[in-house]
Amino acid sequence: MSHLAQFINGQWTAGEGQAFNSINPANNDVIWQANSATPQQVDAAVKAAREAFIPWTDKTVEQRLEVVKAFVEQLKENSEELALIIAQETGKPLWETRTEAAAMIGKAGISERAYHERTGTVENPMPVGKAVIRHRAHGVVAVFGPYNFPGHLPNGHIIPALLAGNTVIFKPSELTPAVAEFTLKLWQQAGLPQGVINLVQGEVETGKALASHPGIDGLFFTGSSRTGHVLHEQFAGQPGKILALEMGGNNPLIVKDVSDEKAAVHDILQSAYISAGQRCTCARKLFLPAGEQGDAILAQLITATKNIKVDVYDAPEQPFMGSMISEAAAKGLVAAQQQLVELGAEVLVELKHTAGTGFVTPGILECSNVSDFPDDEHFGPLLKVFRYTEFDDAINKANDTAYGLSAGLLSDSEQDYEYFLRRIRAGIVNWNRPITGASSAAPFGGIGASGNHRASAYYAADYCAYPVASVELEKVTLPEKLSPGLSLD
Ligand SMILES: NC(=O)c1ccc[n+]([C@@H]2O[C@H](COP(=O)([O-])OP(=O)(O)OC[C@H]3O[C@@H](n4cnc5c(N)ncnc54)[C@H](O)[C@@H]3O)[C@@H](O)[C@H]2O)c1
Numbered sequence: 001m002s003h004l005a006q007f008i009n010g011q012w013t014a015g016e017g018q019a020f021n022s023i024n025p026a027n028n029d030v031i032w033q034a035n036s037a038t039p040q041q042v043d044a045a046v047k048a049a050r051e052a053f054i055p056w057t058d059k060t061v062e063q064r065l066e067v068v069k070a071f072v073e074q075l076k077e078n079s080e081e082l083a084l085i086i087a088q089e090t091g092k093p094l095w096e097t098r099t100e101a102a103a104m105i106g107k108a109g110i111s112e113r114a115y116h117e118r119t120g121t122v123e124n125p126m127p128v129g130k131a132v133i134r135h136r137a138h139g140v141v142a143v144f145g146p147y148n149f150p151g152h153l154p155n156g157h158i159i160p161a162l163l164a165g166n167t168v169i170f171k172p173s174e175l176t177p178a179v180a181e182f183t184l185k186l187w188q189q190a191g192l193p194q195g196v197i198n199l200v201q202g203e204v205e206t207g208k209a210l211a212s213h214p215g216i217d218g219l220f221f222t223g224s225s226r227t228g229h230v231l232h233e234q235f236a237g238q239p240g241k242i243l244a245l246e247m248g249g250n251n252p253l254i255v256k257d258v259s260d261e262k263a264a265v266h267d268i269l270q271s272a273y274i275s276a277g278q279r280c281t282c283a284r285k286l287f288l289p290a291g292e293q294g295d296a297i298l299a300q301l302i303t304a305t306k307n308i309k310v311d312v313y314d315a316p317e318q319p320f321m322g323s324m325i326s327e328a329a330a331k332g333l334v335a336a337q338q339q340l341v342e343l344g345a346e347v348l349v350e351l352k353h354t355a356g357t358g359f360v361t362p363g364i365l366e367c368s369n370v371s372d373f374p375d376d377e378h379f380g381p382l383l384k385v386f387r388y389t390e391f392d393d394a395i396n397k398a399n400d401t402a403y404g405l406s407a408g409l410l411s412d413s414e415q416d417y418e419y420f421l422r423r424i425r426a427g428i429v430n431w432n433r434p435i436t437g438a439s440s441a442a443p444f445g446g447i448g449a450s451g452n453h454r455a456s457a458y459y460a461a462d463y464c465a466y467p468v469a470s471v472e473l474e475k476v477t478l479p480e481k482l483s484p485g486l487s488l489d
């Protein structure tokens with residue numbers, strides 16, 4: 001019998017659709033196999049979530065929080081195993097997947113604060129009675145997750161959604177089903193009532209069946225801009241449904257006048273190559289000043305990039321970068337490098353792929369002379385360098401993208417930063433810090449092709465509930481003065 005990979009109405013069930021696998025991208029070994037959920041099983045999951053909605057939303061937030069806290073206890077007890085499963089499925093080194101497990105634990109407290117601060121209940125006295133603002137859950141929401149943070153990013157939708165009183169159907173990335181399954185088992189052990197979260201696993205067809213299901217009240221998505229745009233079109237003409245899209249980026253980092261060149265190189269490496277370049281916030285384009293300082297930083301960057309340690313997730317001496325998510329993704333990046341070379345890019349450090357694996361070494365391309373630079377998110381460790389003479393030119397080129405997720409300036413001048421801050425178009429704008437590693441205690445989202453103005457992380461509470469404004473008085477009472485033209489006698 002097929003592996004029981006679907007969690008529907010509190011029961012682990014085998015999928016009845018086509019078989020799919022998860023592989024360890026470091027060596028292409030199959031580590032998980034199951035059958036996908038069919039549209040009928042997706043329908044059963046939506047019905048289970050609908051049945052569970054009223055009892056769940058009728059609980060007090062404190063009661064819902066108790067379950068979330070029990071889940072956090074489960075996460076704490078099992079964090080090492082969770083970190084290992086994330087590492088096996090994604091290729092990310094263990095030091096990094098441990099930080100992902102820790103971010104999942106931290107999400108509960110942050111979401112609790114956000115729930116009260118952004119969607120809490122507010123009462124204001126009025127001349128007659130009072131005005132009250134409350135927030136209500138939307139109902140049944142679908143959560144779609146990406147492969148690069150298979151635990152942390154879906155968790156960033158699921159916890160706020162549950163706290164607000166929604167019930168959830170979770171469709172994880174088909175590349176990381178084991179992480180989703182393990183996480184759902186922790187929810188189950190935490191005592192979550194049946195139907196409150198349902199897991200439907202499978203490839204794109206399962207995703208399509210869920211996204212197009214008429215029974216969902218909303219969809220919270222983290223993933224590529226391509227899929228996000230498909231979902232946006234699919235939701236057109238349905239203003240009653242809430243759609244939150246967290247998508248990719250083509251993120252710029254500008255270096256201007258810095259006194260500590262080594263520190264600048266460090267922040268560039270952290271921005272471009274962490275998670276093997278597979279973070280939505282990673283720097284894709286680096287703008288270096290023409291002249292001596294730019295030359296010196298570039299030379300140091302080339303050396304440091306060649307020295308980056310790339311290895312398996314559990315290497316005793318931990319690498320900075322593990323493997324990419326798959327061999328196909330690695331090959332895609334090699335193809336992107338080749339395409340840029342054909343457009344006029346010069347290879348400063350070649351990105352090289354190890355056949356039969358998802359391993360690549362980090363690469364740098366000099367792209368100042370590339371005409372018709374494609375506005376594609378290269379989701380991996382391939383940094384494109386541009387040299388500039390005028391700060392305004394660098395900012396204009398940095399803004400020359402449909403995306404707008406993260407951006408950064410490395411400069412000792414606060415005046416430069418203020419200028420940059422006023423002109424750059426992005427949802428995350430940093431100064432003298434890497435542009436990756438955003439805080440869950442801040443809003444997280446982008447503009448343009450990066451999002452639809454529904455920031456996540458600290459602001460996720462906003463899209464998990466709708467406001468209800470009430471004016472209230474304990475009993476029906478005649479006003480002291482009637483409106484002109486009214487008579488009750
Ligand atoms: N802004 C953010 O918060 C953020 C965070 C992490 C990753 N990302 C982005 O995510 C991308 C990498 O993740 P990915 O490759 O897993 O994304 P993806 O878009 O391929 O997949 C995301 C989810 O959507 C599902 N899906 C794909 N096509 C679908 C369709 N037509 N209908 C319904 N569901 C569908 C997938 O099965 C998966 O569950 C990168 O572009 C990255 O920048 C964004």
Ligand SMILES: O=CCC[C@H](NC(=O)CCC(=O)O)C(=O)O
Nearest residue numbers: 279280281436437438439440457
């Ligand atoms: O890959 C995209 C996410 C990258 C990550 N951002 C966050 O973790 C945001 C915080 C949150 O959602 O809680 C990063 O910036 O490195």
